Each structure stands twice: as structure tokens, then as C-alpha cells.
Amino acid sequence: MTFSSQVALGLLIAATVLTVVRAVRPSSSIGDRAVAFDMMTAVIQCGLFVGAVVIGDGILIDVALVLGLLGFLTSVTVARFLERTNP
Amino acid sequence: MSAVLDVLTAVLFVVGALLAVVASVGLHRLDDTRSRMHAATKPGTLGVLCCAIGAALQVGSTSLVTKLLVAAALQLVTAPVGAHMLSRALTRRDEQRPPATP
Numbered sequence: 610m611t612f613s614s615q616v617a618l619g620l621l622i623a624a625t626v627l628t629v630v631r632a633v634r635p636s637s638s639i640g641d642r643a644v645a646f647d648m649m650t651a652v653i654q655c656g657l658f659v660g661a662v663v664i665g666d667g668i669l670i671d672v673a674l675v676l677g678l679l680g681f682l683t684s685v686t687v688a689r690f691l692e693r694t695n696p
Numbered sequence: 697m698s699a700v701l702d703v704l705t706a707v708l709f710v711v712g713a714l715l716a717v718v719a720s721v722g723l724h725r726l727d728d729t730r731s732r733m734h735a736a737t738k739p740g741t742l743g744v745l746c747c748a749i750g751a752a753l754q755v756g757s758t759s760l761v762t763k764l765l766v767a768a769a770l771q772l773v774t775a776p777v778g779a780h781m782l783s784r785a786l787t788r789r790d791e792q793r794p795p796a797t798p
Contacts, residue, residue, distance in 0.1 A: 613706035617747075620713035624739070627720035631732075640729040640786045647778060648723065648736035651744055651771065652716045658747040658764070659709055667760045670751070674767045677744075677774070684778035691785035 614663050621656040625649060643687040650680030701753045708750030715743040729786060733779060740775040744768060 631637060632645035657673035715738050722735030748768035752761045 610702040610706055613710055617709035617713035620710075620717050624713070624716035624720040627717075628723060631720070631723040638729065640782065641723075641732060643782055644729065644733050644736045645723060647775075647782070648719060648740060651740040651775070652720070654767070654771070655712050655716060655739065655743050655747040658744075658751040658767075659713075661760075662705070662709075662751050662754045667755065667757070667763075670755075670760055670763045670767065674763060674770070677767055677771050681770075681774035681778050684782055688778070688781035688785040691782075691789055 611663075614659055617659050618656060618663065621652055621659065624652050625656070628652060639687070639691065643684055643691075647680055647684045650676055650683070654680075705750040705753045708746045708753075712739070712743040712746035712750065715739045715746070719743075730783065733783060737775065737779060740779075741772055744771045 628645050628649040632642045632649065637645070654673045654676055657669045657676065661667060661669035661673075719735045719739045723732050726732050726735055745768050748764045752764040755761060755764070
């Protein structure tokens with residue numbers, strides 16, 4: 610149980626790093642960045658759920674709840690910005 | 697009973713983390729924004745759901761389980777809406793772009 614939680618946390622950290630690399634890579638377009646940040650919030654949410662079990666504190670679940678709302682807000686804002694600006 | 701829940705939680709956590717890793721590799725390997733969006737959707741819904749259910753099996757209190765389920769349901773509702781708005785904006789942007797002159 611503890612071992613698998615640590616394995617899951619390591620995998621989630623690796624996934625977050627890969628996603629951030631995708632987002633900040635100079636060759637990626639703004640759509641790629643928006644998709645990558647949307648996925649990054651979801652992966653961090655998974656990490657917060659696992660971390661809440663590992664450290665046994667329920668406050669991380671609240672953090673994950675708010676982070677999910679913020680991720681949705683971010684992708685909607687970027688989508689509206691993309692729709693209003695000319696290419 | 698507790699051992700069964702532990703094993704179930706371990707499997708759910710590792711499955712969610714593996715989905716995240718596969719999708720983040722897909723973000724680098726796939727060569728279109730829509731294809732990358734297709735890869736990024738998997739941890740956004742199933743990964744979060746796996747990790748939330750796995751955590752809900754371990755936390756002992758009802759309020760925390762409710763919060764976890766609310767977070768998972770919220771993610772299930774908002775992830776398709778956000779992806780749809782983003783892809784619609786990208787498609788309209790591509791349509792508005794003037795065609796390349798040969």
C-alpha cells in the first residue's frame with residue numbers, strides 16, 4: 610500500500626514534468642500549451658488525491674477540488690481568448 | 697476486509713498514475729493538436745476518477761468521501777466542456793486563417 614502509493618507519486622511527478630516540458634517547449638503552439646496545462650492540472654489533482662492518503666490529511670482534497678475548478682476556468686478562458694483574437 | 701481495500705486502492709492509484717504517464721508521453725509523440733488533445737483527455741477523466749475512488753476507499757470519514765466524489769464528478773462534467781470549447785476555438789481559428797497562396 611505505502612509502496613504502491615510512492616510508485617504512483619513518482620509516476621505522477623514524472624508525468625507532470627513531461628507535461629510542463631510540453632507546455633514550455635518553444636516549438637509548441639498556444640493550443641498545445643492550453644491542452645498541456647489542462648492535463649497538468651488533472652495530473653496534479655491525481656497527485657493530491659494520492660498525497661492525501663499518504664500523509665493522511667484531508668485538506669489536500671479541498672486543494673484538489675479548487676484546482677479542478679481553476680483548471681476548467683483556465684481552459685475556458687484560453688478558448689475564449691483564442692476565439693476573439695484573429696490568427 | 698481492510699487488506700482487500702488496500703489492494704484495490706493500490707491498483708487504482710497505479711492505474712491512474714500509469715494513465716498520466718502514458719498520456720504525457722503521448723503529448724510528446726503525437727503530431728497534431730487534436731491528437732494530443734485525445735491523449736490528454738484520458739488522465740483528465742479516468743485518471744482522476746481512479747485516484748479519487750482509490751483515495752475514497754482509504755479516508756475514513758464521510759465528509760472527505762463526499763468531497764472526493766464531488767471533485768471527481770466535477771472533473772467528469774467540466775473536462776469535456778473545456779476540451780470542446782478549446783477545440784472549437786482552434787477549429788474556428790484555422791477556418792479564419794487565409795489559405796496559403798501557392
